[in-house]
Amino acid sequence: MAASLTTMANATIAPALPGLERLFAGDPNAALLTRLLVPAPSLSVALIAPLAGIAADRIGRRRLLLFGVILFVLSGCAGLVLPDLPTIFASRLVLGVAVALIMTAQTALIGDYFTGDDRNALTGLQISARNLGGLVFILTAGWVATISPRLPFAIYGLAAAFLPLMWLVIVDPPRLAQASGAKLAGDRGDYHRWLLPLALLVLLQGTTNMIFFIMPTQLSFFLDAQGYDSAIMTGSALGVLMLSGGGCALLYPRIQRAVGYAGIFALGYGAMALGFLMLLFASTTPAIFAAVAAIGAGYALVSPSFVALALNLAPGQKRGLAGGILTASIFIGQFCSPLLSTPVIAGFGYANLFAGTAGLLAIMTVTAALTGGAGWLRRR
Known part of the structure; x- marks a missing residue:
């Protein structure tokens, strides 16, 4: 349930942006402000989440989660x-504080x-819950946005x-006791052991x-320019993206x-590279749906690895900070x-945005494949 809220936080209002x-x-700033409403919570999360992580380690996860909801x-x-876009934008910033508490605790x-x-x-x-929850919320938003963009x-x-x-269900585990005389996580040696790899993972x-969020921030405007009913079509396309991602995330452990x-x-x-390449040439509704499905599937495959790797790296006393x-x-x-994609x-x-994004993702694909191949050779 907590995971599903993170998708709701940003993308739910995407179908309502043109309205x-x-x-x-x-x-006079309506064009920019409406585009920033979707990622606005992200700014607050970026600033608050590390502090929320420290709080989670000190006062417990349960309190943060409940207050955040x-x-x-x-x-x-x-x-x-x-009454106006600036105050709505401000409320979205507060929403980001809530998301920081929820995601860090979970x-x-x-x-x-x-x-x-x-x-x-x-x-x-967790990723499957985000996507399937997002499917329900975004499809509902696409429908109610045709009635009023506020709904x-x-x-x-x-x-x-x-x-x-x-x-009733969420409880804090017993505090992790540190062994007498053990080196505290965060000492200089531990920085090299887990913080530096974590920094690369974070980057x-x-x-x-940043790449994936081209979908909820720009897709509605792309579809509007293509002549579609943007509210309904965006809700449907993002629903396909979430459904595809939710299904693939369920297969993640086996893969x-x-x-x-x-x-x-x-x-x-x-x-993801294939999806953006398909979107570049998509001229029909099924082609657009196939493109966003590929992007959603790819994103759902890589996302759980970030959480798993970070939790494997961080010592127990620092899981809140790592989260x-x-x-x-x-x-x-x-x-x-949107700050980078809108000027492009x-x-x-x-077309050039989609082509450049596909090219960058292709480079990332080859790098990952070469890294995996090198690791396999070392094991052999």
């Missing part, structure tokens, strides 16, 4: 009544509750139904999310055991996505 731009056409409902639904809890293959399986289920904000209220079960995850982490990255980035940094990287990438579209068009 919101028309509703607030009198605002309450704040999520209040700030998410605020767009129903707020990532740390996965590390606390599960180990080994069970942890890998749970990270796959998708009401969907955030559904999170209130999750609170009673979370209150890769931020780049991955990861078969090909390893490098193989997972090669397959995932290859699928916070990892969460921040996701949303930094998401926030930067304005200067070179959607």
Whole structure:
């Protein structure tokens, strides 16, 4: 349930963006602000998540999770009544604080509750829950956005139904006691042991999310330019993306055991590259759906690996911090996505954006494949 909220946070209002731009056409910054409403929570998450991680390690995961869900409902639904785009944008920033608390707590809890293959399986289920939850929320948003561009904000209220079960079920594990005389995580030696690899992982995850977030921030405008009913078509296309991702994420543990982490990255980035290449030439609805399905499948394959690898790297006493940094990287990438892609579209068009993105993903695919091949040769 907590995982499903992260997709709801950003992408739920994507089908309503053209309608919101028309509703607030009198605002001179309407074009930019409407595009920033989707990734706006990402800015807050990027700033707050590391601090939330420290808090999770010190005061416990349960409190952060429950408070985060309450704040999520209040700030998410605020767009129903707020009078203008700047105040709606501000409410989206508060929503990001809620998401930072939720995601940091849930990532740390996965590390606390599960180990080994069970942890890998749970990270796959986490991504599947994000996608399948997103499917329901975005399809609903696409439908209600045809009635009013404000109505998708009401969907955030559904999170209130999750609170009673979370209150009953989520518990903090016993505090991890440190062995007497053991070196504290965070000493200089430990920085080299886990923080430096984690930093590289964070950079890769931020780049991955920046690429993927072209979908919810730009797809509606691309479809609008193609002559589609953008609200319905965007909701349907993003629904296909989420359904594809949810299904592939369920297969993640089996695929990861078969090909390893490098193989997972090669397959995932290859699928995303293929999807953007298909989108470049897509001229029919089925072709667009096939393209976004490939992108969703590829993203769902690589995403669980970031969580699993980070939790494997971080010592138990620092899982909250690792989860916070990892969460921040996701949303930094998401926030930067429209800031980089919008000027590219304005200067070179959607075709060049899709072609350049496919090329970058192809390079990432080859790099992952070569890394996996080198590792296999060393083992032989």
